[in-house]
Amino acid sequence: MGRMRLREVRELSQAKKQIQPSVTRSHALLCVAPWAGEASQGRGRRIQSPGLESQRYHRASPQALTCQESSSSVKGLVQGLSGPLCVLFKPEHQASGSGCLSLWTPGQLSGAEPLTEPLLRPWPHVPRLSPQVIENCVAAAGFSVGEFAALVFAGAMEFSEGLYAVKVRAEAMQEASEAVPSGMLSVLGQPQSKFAFACLEAREHCKTLGIENPVCEVANYLFPDCRVISGHLEALQFLQKNASRYHFRRTRRLPVSGGFHTRLMEPALEPLAHVLKSVNVKKPLVSVHSNVDGNRYAHPKHIPKALVQQVVSPVKWEQTMHAIYERRRGTEFPKTFEVGPGRQLGSILKSCNLQAWKSYRHVDVLEDDGT
Incomplete structure (x- = not known):
């Protein structure tokens, strides 16, 4: 089954131009992390130095994909499905990236370093991101299909399985939209x-x-x-x-291309539900909030059901922001990091909660690397 999924990922990379994602570039991963001493808050996607290894973070990291696509092909694959996923691949020997994020660039890929470099830079007036970011990340949320990225980030599912499910979801929703x-x-x-x-x-x-x-x-x-x-x-x-x-x-x-997140997408429910039955869903290592109601998942068994329901339900992002940032008066807001192309989620956060937005940062993991 694992080899079949890897083969699907390879095919997806080759056919990425033919796949029309049913999402927009605004669908990204939002990560929340508090400060911990001198450690900069990990916006869900911090990358560690190649020599850093820790079993403590292993479960948050999906198995590395061993496909041999070139760096440009991998980048194209991510961009093709991805405003939503905003992910990097992870080599087997490294710990999970950014915050609780589990996605890295495979070490065997030539030219992989430029893809990781943006995440290694320190924030202005912020200490260089450190492994402590991973320990201190407290929540993750992804808009629409970005919820898969949040779940992979939190270690709730393997990257290859999540990507395969997203492929099936995108194809099914595209077919429904053409009806x-x-x-x-x-x-x-x-x-x-x-x-x-x-x-x-x-x-x-x-x-x-x-x-x-x-x-x-x-x-x-x-x-x-x-x-x-x-x-x-x-x-x-x-x-x-x-x-x-x-x-x-x-x-x-x-x-x-379609009326997404409505009952017009009902034909896409069965294909997604079927593929999610084969996904090994684990308890997230950090709180992950569902698009369906804005609340964090209470049990792993609820995750597949909610991901299917999300296809025909409105994305309650405003409610999610309230759930994440609700706190007693005087309580300090956590640091928030948006991962992926664009800053739409940051703009939305500013309109939902100005005080929380003041601790917001953005990292574009697909920043142009000159290739």
């Missing part, structure tokens, strides 16, 4: 905006057009008064045309 013309609409509203009522009227409009069982509902809760709505294209067009009626300040169609 019905649908999409996603980013909406910046106001306190008086009634998103649910707007979606209801959009569905009624679709019925007048002869569309049976129309879909139009909130797919992402980003921050106060900001939502992403998914559904039939006719419904989204109706909302854009009547934006002022619902007190929408701004609407923008997202460059995605």
